[in-house]
Amino acid sequence: MTVYASVLDMIGDTPLVDVSVLSPNPGVRILAKVESQNPAGSVKDRIALKMVTEAEADGTLTPGKTIIEPSSGNTGIALAMIARIKGYPIKIVMPENVSIERRQMLEVFGAEIILTPGNEGSNGAVRRALELSDQHPEWVFLYQYANEANPRAHYESTGPEIWRDCPEITHFVAGLGTSGTLMGVGTYLKEQNPEIKVLAVEPPLGELVEGLRNLEEGYIPPVYEKWGGPELLDGKRIVRPLESIEWTRRLVTECGVFAGISSGAALAGAIKVAERLDQGTIVFIVADGGWKYLSTGAYTDDLDEVAEKASKIIYF
CATH class of the missing domain: 3.40.50.1100 (Rossmann fold)
Structure with missing residues (x-):
């Protein structure tokens, strides 16, 4: 074993x-x-780890910096797990109409949850995260939809x-x-x-x-x-x-x-x-x-x- x-x-x-x-x-x-x-229960574990390690390697993500990411569930949970282990504060922007279990999982890992209107879906969460990252340039926005570490994780593993x-x-x-x-x-x-x-x-x-x-x-x-x-x-x-x-x-x-x-x-x-x-x-x-x-x-x-x-x- x-x-x-x-x-x-x-x-x-x-x-x-x-x-x-x-x-x-x-x-x-x-x-x-x-x-x-x-370990965090989904395919998104792969991209979350890849995004974090690449951001650490290029100096974007350093000790004490806050991560922000829009997610309706799995990516947020995977990132929250990794952030908790590595000691990064994390904020997850998500629609208010997700299942209660996902919000509970994020809370287990210590993430701050920022809710957006449910009728806007995941696109609304993305828009809000983009706005917040513009307002807080000191935060690290990994942005799974545009981050090439996302497909690269699957290409490599x-x-x-x-x-x-x-x-x-x-x-x-x-x-x-x-x-x-x-x-x-x-x-x-x-x-x-x-x-x-x-x-x-x-x-x-x-x-x-x-x-x-x-x-x-x-x-x-x-x-x-x-x-x-x-x-x-x-x-x-x-x-x-x-x-x-x-x-x-x-x-x-x-x-x-x-x-x-x-x-x-x-x-x-x-x-x-x-x-x-x-x-x-x-x-x-x-x-x-x-x-x-x-x-x-x-x-x-x-x-x-x-x-x-x-x-x-x-x-x-």
């Missing part, structure tokens, strides 16, 4: 789990990259892990949020095999699926453009809130993988890809675990009621 010098050394090297029992096509294998195994464990991969599917996972992993995988298809999952315009965004809603993450998103992606799959919840439930009841709603959305996208293939191996991202969403009733309440709540609660 490995002994780690710090919990931060546990970030990454997450397992692939075969969930092909859910595949609509016996010739298509589906594997889940279970990022909920990271997540992508190589997938290639190492599954060189037969034919398709990679992930939710489109900051776009860092898609850009970093997709770039690495295509360098290894240009035939690998990289596909994004996004909600219909005007509908909310936790953790995902539709690029036509008015905000395109800078890292998406910097890393050549339009050229890198081979396509998109549209997933609605009800589909996301249905596949999240199937993931836990049929495979024992207790995941957040964005993972169900990614799985739903993978299923749509599998339906069009004769054979292949699809890897999708399980962005986080389900523990932070229990209060929403997403796993137990009536499906239609949960889908209706999705228009009011930001799950991710």
Whole structure:
């Protein structure tokens, strides 16, 4: 058994789990990259650590400086954990309509929470964080949407892990949020095999699926453009809130993988890809675990009621 010098050394090297029992096509294998195994519970542990260490290395982040970051959940929690270990004060700007568990997790790690109107969503939190960083130049704004440490973390770790464990991969599917996972992993995988298809999952315009965004809603993450998103992606799959919840439930009841709603959305996208293939191996991202969403009733309440709540609660 490995002994780690710090919990931060546990970030990454997450397992692939075969969930092909859910595949609509016996010739298509589906594997889940279970990022909920990271110490703060999500794929965002990777980018949070990368952003902090790079900011320390270039002198942007020095002892005593305050970190500020907009987040509707996972990035904020990961940063708060790292900031607590390293001794940095941290302020997380987030919409007021996130699940209570995420606010509680931030409080556990000692973060100050700055709330923004729920009807403005994550875009409102980004705008407020930009305003505050302009007003307080002494604070360090890591800005995951534009920070190239975000896709670079996945280019240097997540992508190589997938290639190492599954060189037969034919398709990679992930939710489109900051776009860092898609850009970093997709770039690495295509360098290894240009035939690998990289596909994004996004909600219909005007509908909310936790953790995902539709690029036509008015905000395109800078890292998406910097890393050549339009050229890198081979396509998109549209997933609605009800589909996301249905596949999240199937993931836990049929495979024992207790995941957040964005993972169900990614799985739903993978299923749509599998339906069009004769054979292949699809890897999708399980962005986080389900523990932070229990209060929403997403796993137990009536499906239609949960889908209706999705228009009011930001799950991710």
